[in-house]
Amino acid sequence: MTNAIPPPPPPTTPPWDTPPPTGGGGPLDPPGLEPIPWETPGRPILRALFETVKLLLQQPDAGYARVPLHGDFVRPIAFAAILGWVGATLSVLYDALIPSPFSRIFPGEHEGPFAGSVLANGLIMLFAPVGTVIGSFFSSALIHGALMVLGGASRGFGATLRAICYSGATSPLAVIPILGPFVAVLWTWFLQVRGIAVLHGLPTGKATVAVLLPTILCCACGAWLWSALLFSLFAGLR
Amino acid sequence: MNPPGRGAATGPTSAQRQIACLWFGAVGIAAVAAWYLGASGTAGPGCVFRSAVGIPCPSCGGYRAALALAQADPVAAFLWNPLISVGLVTFSAVGFVAPLWLARGRATPDLRAGLPGWTLPVLLLLVLLNWLYLLRTGG
Secondary structure: OOOOOOOOOOOOOOOOHOOOOOOOOOOOOOOOOOOOOHHHHOOOOOHHHHHHHHHHHHHHHHHHHHOOOOOOOHHHHHHHHHHHHHHHHHHHHHHHHHHOOOOHOOOOOOOOHOOOOHHHHHHHHHHHHHHHHHHHHHHHHHHHHHHHOOOOOOHHHHHHHHHHHHHHHHHHHHHOOOOOHHHHHHHHHHHHHHHHHHOOOOOOOHHHHHHHHHHOOOOOOOHHHHHOOOOOHHHHOO | OOOOOOOOEEOOOHHHHHHHHHHHHHHHHHHHHHHHHHHHHOOOOOHHHHHHHHHOOOOOOOOHHHHHHHOOOOOHHHHOHHHHHHHHHHHHHHHHHHHHHOOOOOEEEOOOOOOOOOHHHHHHHHHHHHHHHHHOOOO
């Protein structure tokens, strides 16, 4: 019998799962750039949120260039959830004051949940973060599928998910009277195109096709389906 | 678990586990919502394209297909919209399996790789055939 020392146990964390050596950039991140304010550790939440929204709305390319491509998705998803809640709350409050003119253009189609009861509006505001996160995920999956078809998904699904989550920076535009939600949708598409182009390193044309392809082919079936489910859920509460 | 660089797959990272959980949660919540709507007989919001043009769009019937799937009626779902039904089943199945797959330490596919060049024409053809079916059946 020998008193041989047993070998040390293998590490529980695989070597490729370790965080990047520097606090800011990973292997795919551009060197020398400070992360986007929302992903800068130690910054006050509200200030980081405001600065990130302002940066993405004013300088989308510069903003997306500072989005880290490594690490987890807690911060991008939290950004989308918070901004989704802000957008839903603004829409509910605004539609309570001024009915949307679109309900007259498409009667029965757009006189939706925002014309509903206090209970429905309260539930919309309560579940808006979850609904936004799920919608962002479905949109990301569709757009990433289009990117794979077009051969432009070089930075992986995480880059697509981050681009879509940060495109929620347009949610505060819902505060613009009457045309706010419409402007927000168009600006969201623009931000998604810029985000996909910057984070995946693609030309604008290819990024535009990738973002619009699901919409062109199937009315954005996945994201649209989720919107339809949400719409029906809250419309049923009226 | 495969180390990175071996073939087209890499071992699961914490970010991939988060995506798998998000996938599972999103599909699960959507399935519960669809089941509730199907059970309560709630109508969908309608199709703007159809209202404006008068013919079904390529995804018309997708809402009813999702509700039928949530009611465990795949045949009805397929008849409402074949392409979206197949897509929903595939997407949901992967979403339900993904966390278990990663929990067992299995390798994940490399989603950075492009699909073969014939994918886009085949996809366009499938969408066209699906749309012709909807036009024929009235959506």
